[in-house]
Amino acid sequence: MERVDLHPTRICKCGRFPLRPGKPLPFGATIVPGGVNFSIYSRYATSCTLVLFEKHSPQPCCEIAFPDEWRIGNVFTMVVFNLDYDNIEYGFRMDGPFDPKNGHRFDKTKILMDPYAKVIGGRDVWGVVPDWNNIYQHRARICFDDFDWENDHPLEIPIEDLIIYEMHVRGFTRHPSSGVKHPGTFAGIIEKIPYLKELGINCVELMPIHEFDEFENSRISPVTGKLLMNYWGYSNVGFFALKAGYAATGKFGMQVDEFKNLVKILHKNGIEVILDVVFNHTAEGNENGPYISYRGIDNKTYYMLTPDGYYFNFSGCGNTLNCNNPIVRNMIVDCLRYWATDYHIDGFRFDLATILGRDQTGAPMHNPPLLESLAFDPILGKCKLIAEAWDAGGLYQVGSFPAWGRWAEWNGKYRDDIRKFLKGDLGMVGAVAQRIQGSPDLYGWQQRGACASINFITAHDGFTLMDLVSYNYKHNEANGEDNRDGCNDNYSWNCGYEGETDDPNIMRLRFKQIKNAIAMLLVSQGTPMILAGDEIGKTQKGNNNAYCQDNEISWIDWSLLDKNREIFNFFKRMIAFRKVHPVLRNRGHFRNCDYVGSGYADITWHGTKAWYADWSGTSRVLAFMLCGKHAKGGTVEDNTIYVAMNMHWEPHTFELPQMPQGMGWYLFAHTDYLPPHDIFEPGQEKLLDNQKEFLLGPRSVLIIVCKPLVKKLPKKKGER
Amino acid sequence: MESKFSVNYENGVAKIELFGRLDATNASNLQEELKKIIDKKIERLVFFAKDLEYISSAGLRVIIFAKQKIGVNSKVYLISPQEVVLNVIKMSGLDNFMIIEDSYKD
Numbered sequence: 001m002e003r004v005d006l007h008p009t010r011i012c013k014c015g016r017f018p019l020r021p022g023k024p025l026p027f028g029a030t031i032v033p034g035g036v037n038f039s040i041y042s043r044y045a046t047s048c049t050l051v052l053f054e055k056h057s058p059q060p061c062c063e064i065a066f067p068d069e070w071r072i073g074n075v076f077t078m079v080v081f082n083l084d085y086d087n088i089e090y091g092f093r094m095d096g097p098f099d100p101k102n103g104h105r106f107d108k109t110k111i112l113m114d115p116y117a118k119v120i121g122g123r124d125v126w127g128v129v130p131d132w133n134n135i136y137q138h139r140a141r142i143c144f145d146d147f148d149w150e151n152d153h154p155l156e157i158p159i160e161d162l163i164i165y166e167m168h169v170r171g172f173t174r175h176p177s178s179g180v181k182h183p184g185t186f187a188g189i190i191e192k193i194p195y196l197k198e199l200g201i202n203c204v205e206l207m208p209i210h211e212f213d214e215f216e217n218s219r220i221s222p223v224t225g226k227l228l229m230n231y232w233g234y235s236n237v238g239f240f241a242l243k244a245g246y247a248a249t250g251k252f253g254m255q256v257d258e259f260k261n262l263v264k265i266l267h268k269n270g271i272e273v274i275l276d277v278v279f280n281h282t283a284e285g286n287e288n289g290p291y292i293s294y295r296g297i298d299n300k301t302y303y304m305l306t307p308d309g310y311y312f313n314f315s316g317c318g319n320t321l322n323c324n325n326p327i328v329r330n331m332i333v334d335c336l337r338y339w340a341t342d343y344h345i346d347g348f349r350f351d352l353a354t355i356l357g358r359d360q361t362g363a364p365m366h367n368p369p370l371l372e373s374l375a376f377d378p379i380l381g382k383c384k385l386i387a388e389a390w391d392a393g394g395l396y397q398v399g400s401f402p403a404w405g406r407w408a409e410w411n412g413k414y415r416d417d418i419r420k421f422l423k424g425d426l427g428m429v430g431a432v433a434q435r436i437q438g439s440p441d442l443y444g445w446q447q448r449g450a451c452a453s454i455n456f457i458t459a460h461d462g463f464t465l466m467d468l469v470s471y472n473y474k475h476n477e478a479n480g481e482d483n484r485d486g487c488n489d490n491y492s493w494n495c496g497y498e499g500e501t502d503d504p505n506i507m508r509l510r511f512k513q514i515k516n517a518i519a520m521l522l523v524s525q526g527t528p529m530i531l532a533g534d535e536i537g538k539t540q541k542g543n544n545n546a547y548c549q550d551n552e553i554s555w556i557d558w559s560l561l562d563k564n565r566e567i568f569n570f571f572k573r574m575i576a577f578r579k580v581h582p583v584l585r586n587r588g589h590f591r592n593c594d595y596v597g598s599g600y601a602d603i604t605w606h607g608t609k610a611w612y613a614d615w616s617g618t619s620r621v622l623a624f625m626l627c628g629k630h631a632k633g634g635t636v637e638d639n640t641i642y643v644a645m646n647m648h649w650e651p652h653t654f655e656l657p658q659m660p661q662g663m664g665w666y667l668f669a670h671t672d673y674l675p676p677h678d679i680f681e682p683g684q685e686k687l688l689d690n691q692k693e694f695l696l697g698p699r700s701v702l703i704i705v706c707k708p709l710v711k712k713l714p715k716k717k718g719e720r
Numbered sequence: 721m722e723s724k725f726s727v728n729y730e731n732g733v734a735k736i737e738l739f740g741r742l743d744a745t746n747a748s749n750l751q752e753e754l755k756k757i758i759d760k761k762i763e764r765l766v767f768f769a770k771d772l773e774y775i776s777s778a779g780l781r782v783i784i785f786a787k788q789k790i791g792v793n794s795k796v797y798l799i800s801p802q803e804v805v806l807n808v809i810k811m812s813g814l815d816n817f818m819i820i821e822d823s824y825k826d
Contacts, residue, residue: 086744187811261813
């Protein structure tokens with residue numbers, strides 16, 4: 001029997017669109033039989049009008065006021081029939097008080113985007129200069145939310161087994177050398193999946209892919225004369241919509257299908273997808289910013305305001321989203337559920353996440369309800385939740401971010417301590433020992449385990465790995481801010497010359513330092529994250545804040561793969577090594593004892609003398625051994641692995657711990673050796689001639705594996 | 721509304737010719753036409769796309785519908801699509817289950 005509520009009860013003034021009362025939930029525009037249900041919340045608006053456009057047309061084709069008798073509570077809702085879904089764009093006009101002192105900024109002359117818009121037009125193709133006279137810049141469209149996922153399902157790889165690869169969608173394939181058919185797009189990434197598989201990563205973390213405006217604050221660089229744009233995209237226009245300009249099909253409005261197809265194919269190849277989400281602020285800026293959506297719909301709800309009605313700026317970007325207002329909180333939860341449900345996303349990394357734990361006056365909360373809701377949300381129950389546990393307002397919560405056993409953190413201390421150790425700073429061995437164990441000093445007290453720590457040495461924010469070993473100072477002049485922007489505490493060392501050089505000794509040392517860094521990262525407990533391009537020695541010419549550089553400074557130059565294949569091979573084998581050795585991927589922290597009866601503690605510390613680590617303030621060397629019988633908390637058996645790190649500029653002989661009868665040490669990697677002897681295929685390690693000690697080169701890392709001794713074959717001539 | 725497609729069914733082969741644009745304005749009509757052959761035994765489902773200039777999200781959905789409801793056990797062909805249409809089909813992943821050819825032989 002046909003439902004009676006499928007039929008219109010009245011018609012709009014222009015006579016084209018029949019109407020009926022709508023349903024308040026879900027918010028946004030939802031396709032229902034015969035029409036579209038529109039629903040939008042505003043607590044303080046006195047009236048609301050739906051504004052309909054034909055796609056791309058400058059003027060609306062129809063404006064329909066929500067009848068007040070159809071409003072339910074603070075929600076304006078109605079169903080509009082006969083809409084051509086593919087060719088309609090919609091917005092709202094909200095009437096209400098303009099009283100900034102009390103937080104209200106209603107302006108009915110503005111056309112506002114739906115905060116729940118699932119497709120947003122207006123910046124359909126990256127870099128096409130918009131018409132600034134357009135009265136409605138970011139246009140909500142109606143989304144088909146079905147997709148043929150076949151049997152796809154989020155992969156649910158345990159977080160400690162992930163190897164995350166942080167990537168900018170456009171920068172990954174935009175460079176002409178990428179050789180893909182659709183450079184700089186989601187479709188371009190698909191073409192590079194064989195490369196990602198060869199490298200061995202099993203998770204891509206995409207820098208923001210929510211709709212943003214690449215022309216926000218665009219300007220010409222006074223130094224290079226190039227157009228500077230909002231390239232990174234940490235400035236949301238809409239939380240539910242994809243960046244159309246990242247889709248090759250964006251000009252057809254089909255970004256949703258293209259991105260879902262990317263996720264599906266990545267999953268088929270065993271690669272998870274984590275999204276970098278930016279819930280700390282929006283693209284509307286401060287008092288002087290544009291009306292896009294939130295400020296005109298319900299300023300007081302969506303933003304943290306000072307008592308005088310100005311915008312708090314904990315994000316450093318002009319405004320702060322009012323995350324712990326119940327309405328905004330629900331919007332964020334709805335949004336993440338949508339990405340998990342409709343896009344099969346495996347996890348989220350929250351930009352400046354401590355803002356999510358501030359109350360409506362900006363004060364940090366003890367039990368922030370938003371973070372708690374996300375930790376316990378049933379739909380997000382298997383999604384990774386990763387916090388960038390600091391914000392621009394000075395709240396630094398690495399190690400103390402409210403976690404409920406669910407949240408992991410970008411471990412900023414890992415980055416800084418390993419960098420300092422790598423460049424030879426004194427007094428670092430104690431800290432490095434903590435970092436390598438998954439930072440029990442930070443996460444042990446709450447029993448959060450090693451998997452609370454996302455370990456990284458480089459990320460999009462800061463130097464690339466090649467630049468970390470090539471520059472002592474940032475070189476951000478091209479950003480047009482007199483080199484004032486970007487971080488000054490880089491803990492980098494240029495190996496003797498500032499910038500690019502063809503000095504073979506310096507280049508050899510830089511390559512070795514890169515290998516030292518990646519070796520330490522991949523033998524550390526916790527989840528490693530690699531910055532895309534580091535595996536082929538990507539440089540940004542010393543720019544450590546390339547947020548505005550949509551050009552060769554940021555794009556990955558794929559010709560480096562041939563030039564720096566030595567680095568790529570080292571990365572590839574280190575990743576493979578980590579994957580075959582569960583002893584490197586424990587969920588919990590070490591107990592510093594032998595709890596399986598193997599005769600060795602789960603982790604033991606060594607120095608140039610076995611069993612004696614030099615913890616003194618003048619030490620630059622440290623070695624450790626992981627007992628294979630304690631892998632994954634003693635549940636699986638692995639090889640015992642010994643790692644020695646000599647960050648001194650002199651070589652040092654390390655006495656090796658003695659292994660049981662019949663077992664011996666096999667060389668996996670020694671960064672001081674030249675290729676092909678620097679690293680072996682996992683499983684093809686080479687038996688050490690001298691089982692008692694090993695001479696580590698200056699600034700070098702050694703990784704050896706304990707395996708049963710096999711009868712040695714006579715040496716071939718010329719073999720090392 | 722102008723019909724921008726034709727559907728013919730003969731001897732286990734359904735032939736669908738597409739012209740101009742396949743978008744929300746005509747996709748549901750095509751879907752209705754296709755529903756009429758749901759119960760028939762179909763070995764091949766052939767979309768002739770030489771004159772198809774544009775396919776939208778709604779258009780893609782008809783093809784997915786056709787595969788799922790009509791052609792589960794049959795082969796789905798897409799014949800001589802224009803480059804712009806082919807790109808959209810590839811980027812949205814529909815090429816996984818379709819045989820794309822320059823010409824069709826009975």
